[in-house]
Amino acid sequence: MTARPGEGYTAPVEDYLKAIYEIERASGAAANSEIADRLAIAPPSVSGMVRRLADQGLLEHERYRGVRLTNEGRRIALRTLRRHRVIECYLTRALGYPWDRVHDEAERLEHASSDELIDRMATAIGEPTVDPHGAPIPTREGLIEERALASLSELEPLTMAHVVRVSDDDDASRLRYLAELGLVPGARVMVTDRAPFDGPMVLRVDGAERLVGPNLAAMVLVERAG
Amino acid sequence: MTARPGEGYTAPVEDYLKAIYEIERASGAAANSEIADRLAIAPPSVSGMVRRLADQGLLEHERYRGVRLTNEGRRIALRTLRRHRVIECYLTRALGYPWDRVHDEAERLEHASSDELIDRMATAIGEPTVDPHGAPIPTREGLIEERALASLSELEPLTMAHVVRVSDDDDASRLRYLAELGLVPGARVMVTDRAPFDGPMVLRVDGAERLVGPNLAAMVLVERAG
DNA sequence: TAGCGATATTAGGGGCGACGAACTTTTATT
DNA sequence: AATAAAAGTTCGTCGCCCCTAATATCGCTA
Numbered sequence: 001m002t003a004r005p006g007e008g009y010t011a012p013v014e015d016y017l018k019a020i021y022e023i024e025r026a027s028g029a030a031a032n033s034e035i036a037d038r039l040a041i042a043p044p045s046v047s048g049m050v051r052r053l054a055d056q057g058l059l060e061h062e063r064y065r066g067v068r069l070t071n072e073g074r075r076i077a078l079r080t081l082r083r084h085r086v087i088e089c090y091l092t093r094a095l096g097y098p099w100d101r102v103h104d105e106a107e108r109l110e111h112a113s114s115d116e117l118i119d120r121m122a123t124a125i126g127e128p129t130v131d132p133h134g135a136p137i138p139t140r141e142g143l144i145e146e147r148a149l150a151s152l153s154e155l156e157p158l159t160m161a162h163v164v165r166v167s168d169d170d171d172a173s174r175l176r177y178l179a180e181l182g183l184v185p186g187a188r189v190m191v192t193d194r195a196p197f198d199g200p201m202v203l204r205v206d207g208a209e210r211l212v213g214p215n216l217a218a219m220v221l222v223e224r225a226g
Numbered sequence: 227m228t229a230r231p232g233e234g235y236t237a238p239v240e241d242y243l244k245a246i247y248e249i250e251r252a253s254g255a256a257a258n259s260e261i262a263d264r265l266a267i268a269p270p271s272v273s274g275m276v277r278r279l280a281d282q283g284l285l286e287h288e289r290y291r292g293v294r295l296t297n298e299g300r301r302i303a304l305r306t307l308r309r310h311r312v313i314e315c316y317l318t319r320a321l322g323y324p325w326d327r328v329h330d331e332a333e334r335l336e337h338a339s340s341d342e343l344i345d346r347m348a349t350a351i352g353e354p355t356v357d358p359h360g361a362p363i364p365t366r367e368g369l370i371e372e373r374a375l376a377s378l379s380e381l382e383p384l385t386m387a388h389v390v391r392v393s394d395d396d397d398a399s400r401l402r403y404l405a406e407l408g409l410v411p412g413a414r415v416m417v418t419d420r421a422p423f424d425g426p427m428v429l430r431v432d433g434a435e436r437l438v439g440p441n442l443a444a445m446v447l448v449e450r451a452g
Numbered sequence: 453t454a455g456c457g458a459t460a461t462t463a464g465g466g467g468c469g470a471c472g473a474a475c476t477t478t479t480a481t482t
Numbered sequence: 483a484a485t486a487a488a489a490g491t492t493c494g495t496c497g498c499c500c501c502t503a504a505t506a507t508c509g510c511t512a
Binding site for chain 2: 091094096097101104105108111112117120121124
């Protein structure tokens, strides 16, 4: 499976661009090592691919400095992101997938689906705007509405907030655990207490008291209640 | 996209095995040139792949003689065939795809779908037993019910029959035309007249008179009415 | 049975996408 | 500023899957 109708980018290329898009959004420019980490690929392999992508005009590369998507590269990244998130939505809404298992499936299907399929899926479930983890879905035209969100681990104690989004690129078991705690998009949450030195935090989640460690808390993105 | 959870065969490998399965079913053993034709790949490439597949125990190869699937090879071929046909069904029944466009989409998705996804799709549309073109769907356990069917081009004049299946690996425009003629699975058909030297045939399709050439007629598989 | 055409294979090569080992550049530390 | 650590790159290699050109084998017909 290498070619897809229309625009023939390979699956690895789409994966790189998607990863770079997300790193860039968080850090401004994507470092080789971050790309390597995220894709679980050795750094030299990343150097090689980066060269190829730069040759194709999908990104700009400043030696030893990092990487930045071109408009074309960003377009493809957003298209892939849309595919991924529409698929995630469809799997949960139409096929009853649990939210902790949609990621891996979407990760493969996003490279094999035609635009028509994605559009039909989106239509079938009513043109969703966020995926099951709360991530916004780019439009067909490649527009995305990225809200600046605080992580739960940086939320001030006693401030009311609600969960907007949960990171979905970690492993499924964490997601399942977060769901058990009620930490899913839409939940109302408040930090009641917090141990020092990046210690565990005590939360109120929709009324129930919960205890959560810093690495899990970092996965949960919230918006302060207005 | 190279690996899938569970059993990691590549997309090309699955394509070869599927093609070989189908050729074998029609001709007993699969010749190199037939495989090459069907996959639109140069014959030497087929020789190379055949060697690899034989090394992996997926088929047996008698030099200059052709190829035969092992049980393991057949198992994978049937699994892929099941994927393909379940996907075709799902796309038509759940997403409103027209029957002439499901083949290409399924051809890509079959390599990217997990067993769970295929099962959920099959369940969602009521465990179908044939795909939109009338081809039987192997069960989860790899059993398939292949009926011996006559082609419309070999049907004796004035014999009542019904269309059971239509070949789907040709191009979409032919399929669309067949549908216009009413030559879809389930249709009642009779040859009323036939020009000699492999000429066009006159048909009655569900009461209407139709004219059809030999290459199209060969795509239509029928069963004589009992 | 000798030769010819069809079919299959070997030989050699290329792009992609990954790797480890060795080296260079940048950054942080003292 | 010297140097150690971290980050990035180059180099050589490999497996997969494809190609063309050249060669070998099969099977049929004369």
